[in-house]
Amino acid sequence: MSTDTIETMTSPFAGWAEHAKRELGRSGFRSGRARAAVIDLLALQECCLTAQEIFDGLRASGQTVGIATVYRVLDQLTQQRLLQRLEFGEAARYEPILPSGEHHHHVLCGDCGRVEPFADSPLERELDRLGDQLGYELEGHDVVLRGFCGDCRTDS
Amino acid sequence: MSTDTIETMTSPFAGWAEHAKRELGRSGFRSGRARAAVIDLLALQECCLTAQEIFDGLRASGQTVGIATVYRVLDQLTQQRLLQRLEFGEAARYEPILPSGEHHHHVLCGDCGRVEPFADSPLERELDRLGDQLGYELEGHDVVLRGFCGDCRTDS
DNA sequence: GTCAGTGCAAAGCTTTTGCAGCGCG
DNA sequence: CGCGCTGCAAAAGCTTTGCACTGAC
Numbered sequence: 616m617s618t619d620t621i622e623t624m625t626s627p628f629a630g631w632a633e634h635a636k637r638e639l640g641r642s643g644f645r646s647g648r649a650r651a652a653v654i655d656l657l658a659l660q661e662c663c664l665t666a667q668e669i670f671d672g673l674r675a676s677g678q679t680v681g682i683a684t685v686y687r688v689l690d691q692l693t694q695q696r697l698l699q700r701l702e703f704g705e706a707a708r709y710e711p712i713l714p715s716g717e718h719h720h721h722v723l724c725g726d727c728g729r730v731e732p733f734a735d736s737p738l739e740r741e742l743d744r745l746g747d748q749l750g751y752e753l754e755g756h757d758v759v760l761r762g763f764c765g766d767c768r769t770d771s
Numbered sequence: 772m773s774t775d776t777i778e779t780m781t782s783p784f785a786g787w788a789e790h791a792k793r794e795l796g797r798s799g800f801r802s803g804r805a806r807a808a809v810i811d812l813l814a815l816q817e818c819c820l821t822a823q824e825i826f827d828g829l830r831a832s833g834q835t836v837g838i839a840t841v842y843r844v845l846d847q848l849t850q851q852r853l854l855q856r857l858e859f860g861e862a863a864r865y866e867p868i869l870p871s872g873e874h875h876h877h878v879l880c881g882d883c884g885r886v887e888p889f890a891d892s893p894l895e896r897e898l899d900r901l902g903d904q905l906g907y908e909l910e911g912h913d914v915v916l917r918g919f920c921g922d923c924r925t926d927s
Numbered sequence: 928g929t930c931a932g933t934g935c936a937a938a939g940c941t942t943t944t945g946c947a948g949c950g951c952g
Numbered sequence: 953c954g955c956g957c958t959g960c961a962a963a964a965g966c967t968t969t970g971c972a973c974t975g976a977c
Contacts, residue, residue, distance in 0.1 A: 645951050647957045666942080681959040686942060688957095702858040706941060722905055733905055741894050746916055749878055749889055752925070753918035760902055762909035769908070801976050803932045822967080837934040842967060844932095862966060 627732075631711040632658035635697045642695060649680045653688045662732050663701050663708035663721070703730075703759055720758040726767035783888075787867040788814035791853045798851060805836045809844045818888050819857050819864035819877070859886075859915055876914040882923035 632654050636646065656672050657664065664672070666685050673680045689709050692698040701708040703723060712718065719734040738758065746753035763769065788810050792802065800806075812828050813820065820828070822841050829836045845865050848854040857864040859879060868874065875888040894914065902909035919925065 645956055647951075649958060679959085682941095683943075683960075684958055690943095702860075704858075722902075722907055724907070725910060731905070733901065735897075735901055738897050738901065741891075741897055742914070742916065745889065745891055745894065746878075746918060749887070749916075750921040751878055751880070751916065751918040753916055754881060755917045757913070757915045757917075758898070759913045760898065760905075760907065760909055761911045761913075762902060762907040765906040799931095801931050803976075805933060835934085838966095839935075839968075840933055846968090 626659055626661065628658045628660065628711045628713070630658075631713060634714050635692065635711070638695060638697060639691075644691070649684045650688045650691075652678050652680055653685060654692070657698070657709070657711055660710065662730055663699075663710035665706040665708050667706060669709075699755070701757060701759075720760070722760040722762070722764075724764040724767055725761055726763050729764055731764070782815055782817065784814045784816065784867040784869070786814075787869060790870050791848065791867070794851060794853060795847075800847070805840045806844045806847075808834050808836055809841060810848070813854070813865070813867055816866065818886060819855075819866035821862040821864050823862060825865075855911070857913060876916070878916040878918070878920075880920040880923055881917055882919050885920055887920070 635654050635658075636651070639650075640646065652673055653669060656669055656676075666682065666689060669689075670680065670682045670685050673685075689698060689700075693700050693709065697712055698709045699712050699718070701710065701721070703721070717734070719732040720738075722731050722733055723729070724731075742756050742758075743753065746756075791810050791814075792807070795806075796802065808829055809825055812825055812832075822838065822845060825845075826836065826838045826841050829841075845854060845856075849856050849865065853868055854865045855868050855874070857866065857877070859877070873890070875890040876894075878887050878889055879885070880887075898912050898914075899909065902912075
């Protein structure tokens, strides 16, 4: 509150921090400084972060949180289905799961390294259909597109 | 050669070993015992393997190959676009890329841990369409479905 | 003969675990 | 005031790198 910037207001994860804390309380977790800091930082993002990025981000804002605690918090939140764990390349990335069930996937540029989110309903329907077809009770799915973005593409 | 089993004949990656070796030669790589062993083992698989599984598999068949060499070979093959690197969970997995461009995706069971391949043309078309729509020149994509297989599902 | 290919051991990273102390409920 | 939450340091994977030696061309 108080001095939130425009960026904060337009974050796709607005309201998620409160949701997450409420859910944790409901599940019997106690509240703590470090966990609140991690949750608040995640809620301000546009897209997914690594544990190290979270650790550095908190450091930069003057908050000291042990890296082990960052990992523990990410693990708890993932198990409570409040975070989605993503695995591209080096380190695992995490991003909030919205209570609405809305979610997106990622497209990576192999040249500049950018990670962009995108959402698409037909794709979601197709994936659900596939789960049924395979006889699986689906719990989630990841889609990662790799290529070259508009700025980096060669168009040989 | 010599005592190939039926399984070998029906492997989805039949012919890939020769293709891979030919491509490497064409790119100026010299041939070597360890690399040939890794390539031959991969060509016999149904689905993706981890570096450790390859190392153990070679050991089991009496071939000694350093784990570092396994990683180096996997890295070279991936860079030559002869292998696809996949990242679910713990360790990275690798599987042959067929020259025909045919490929499949994976569905994981969260209970028994099984990994099954599946292919679906409508999904591929949808993903290509999305790349265009996003302004990306797509190079590849990964799709991972997570859930519970027919044997493990609860169907509450 | 030269230089890529290989094995072993050591180093590097990400992630997890042990343990002592702090603080929420 | 008990037990969960935290931080630090150590440990535990997976993966990469350094180096000396072997072997392909």
